[in-house]
Amino acid sequence: MRILILASCVSLAICNPQQGGFFSGIQGAFGNLFGASNSNSRPPPQPQPARRPPPQFQQQFQPQQQEFQPQPQQQFQQQQFQPQAQQFQPQQQFQAQPQPQAPAFRPQTASVSQSSQPQQQRVTGGTSLCAAQAPNHFWRDPRDGVQRGYVVTWKFGCSSFQQSDAKEYCNSMGMEAVSLDSPEKQDEFNRLIAQDAQRFFWTGGIVDHAQKTVFWNNPSGTPIPFSQSAHWSNTGGAGLPQPDNRAAGEVPSTPEVCLGILNNFYADGIKWHDVACHHKKPTVCEPRQ
Known part of the structure; x- marks a missing residue:
């Protein structure tokens, strides 16, 4: 029975050389067979480097951030509020101007005095x-x-x-x-x-x-x-x-x-x-x- 198990382990090590090679596969098989476990005998797994996005994705993603950053919500509100303030100031200036009625009474008084004087001077x-x-x-x-x-x-x-x-x-x-x-x-x-x-x-x-x-x-x-x-x-x-x-x-x-x-x-x-x-x-x- 042990010979059959050993033969299967050898075949696994040979068929999967990426998991440590031939000798490492034999060593692992014997360790599993006889219950020997040595954590120091097995090399620690190598940390895989973080996968960086392809260059094309970075170039496409950055312009989106640049287009979104110049338009925050505060700037948009200020641009809308400032024209309203500019439109309100001319209305105050227009209301502050005096009404042109005081001067319409003086022309009537002058016309009456001018019309009365010729009547006194027109003598025949x-x-x-x-x-x-x-x-x-x-x-x-x-x-x-x-x-x-x-x-x-x-x-x-x-x-x-x-x-x-x-x-x-x-x-x-x-x-x-x-x-x-x-x-x-x-x-x-x-x-x-x-x-x-x-x-x-x-x-x-x-x-x-x-x-x-x-x-x-x-x-x-x-x-x-x-x-x-x-x-x-x-x-x-x-x-x-x-x-x-x-x-x-x-x-x-x-x-x-x-x-x-x-x-x-x-x-x-x-x-x-x-x-x-x-x-x-x-x-x-x-x-x-």
């Missing part, structure tokens, strides 16, 4: 004695609360009107010689003649001695009876209270049918006088309405 009319002028005195009538403009001719040197010339001049501008048909209006123009130290001026009054009433060239003027005016002078050229119509008895006869305002002409203060219409004085023009 005038006569050979005096050119047309814009109103240069303004007064608010308390009877209706309306402020009106008046043309005071002595303020620009036109002072040589007969009463008919004064009427013609005012009519050329669509106006009438002034009517002093209320106590407030009488006080206003008395104050004006005193302020300017003007000696006299023509009104639009027509003195009707027969009816003892003063009518006015301006149709809107209210007639004033002689007895209702406290502005008549107590004296005149003949030393008689006004109206005295004294020139009607002179030669040639010149009825005093025009109303003039005289500033202390007879040392009597600012008073009304009936005057012959051929005398020359400045005047005041007023709107017809």
